[in-house]
Amino acid sequence: MTCIMRNTRNQSSISEFILLGLPIRPEDQGLYSALFLVTYLTTVLGNLLIILLIRLDSHLHTPMYFFLSHLAFTDISFSSVTAPKMLMNMLTHTQSISYAGCISQVYFFLFFADLDSFLLTSMAYDRYVAICHPLHYTRIMSQSVCILLVFASWFLSFAGALVHTVLLARLSFFRGNTLHHFFCDLSALIKLSSSDTSINELVILIVGSLVITVPFICILVSYGRIGATILRTPSIKGICKALSTCGSHLSVVSLYYGAIIGLYFVPSSNNTNDKDVIVAVLYTMVTPMLNPFIYSLRNRDMKGALWNILAKATFSV
Helix, strand or coil: CHHHHHHHHHHHCCCEEEECCCCCCHHHHHHHHHHHHHHHHHHHHHHHHHHHHHHHCHHHCCHHHHHHHHHHHHHHHHHHHHHHHHHHHHHHCCCEEEHHHHHHHHHHHHHHHHHHHHHHHHHHHHHHHHHHCHHHHHHHCCHHHHHHHHHHHHHHHHHHHHHHHHHHHCCCCCCCCEECCCCCCHHHHHHHCCCCCHHHHHHHHHHHHHHHHHHHHHHHHHHHHHHHHHHHCCCHHHHHHHHHHHHHHHHHHHHHHHHHHHHHHCCCCCCCCHHHHHHHHHHHHHHHHHHHHHHHHCCHHHHHHHHHHHHHHHHHC
């Protein structure tokens, strides 16, 4: 009996997965490798700049920029989960990833994706309090409340990703080990599994609703309240102030949830899921890269902090 159990366990485990990567012709691999490398470096450097500006400029030591610094760190980490491995595979013309590496990639991908969602929700709540309850803003958005919101975001993201990963590690893969993707996507792995995945699919529905749908509804409600507050006291100055404080956040929210809707709620038109792979590139690489540009180009405080630091550096030289 023990020997039979060991043989079954060995047959159900595999040592690596094959990632077919992006739907790119072999002769174009070098060009796209350079493009994705520039995109990834821009993501890292741009978000590091945001963290540095918030750290150095005392005028940015506010709840909104506290959340933004955590969002910038999350974007760096989120892009780093998939981009380095994809670039290495493209440059070395290899397609394999170890089983442990694949499971780890799934965990960290889900963790930072969920964390993005919760942080965007915290930022929406911050904007709601600032515009709808300006006289009580300092009391409501105290330092302890901000730390609690960030801690709750990290804890819920950790728990959600851990549940998916533990359930994924229980699955067998008799059908093969080839993924039509450039990273270990949870949905692709579940489709590949030969085990009963009904529990995994149920958990995806429940946890996905908690970490994606509920935060998205909270963001919509927050901006609905903001809109109602602005309409009650219509003025050009009030509208401009609201747009200046909410415009950047709304742009990032639109990019983030737009990519999720395109990736998980719009059905694919073919079996190879080329559309899913392309949208996943936008979700994992392009969106984190655009966030620093959105917050630096549309935000007066960030531009002011950047010019102040550049001026100090110039005078010190």
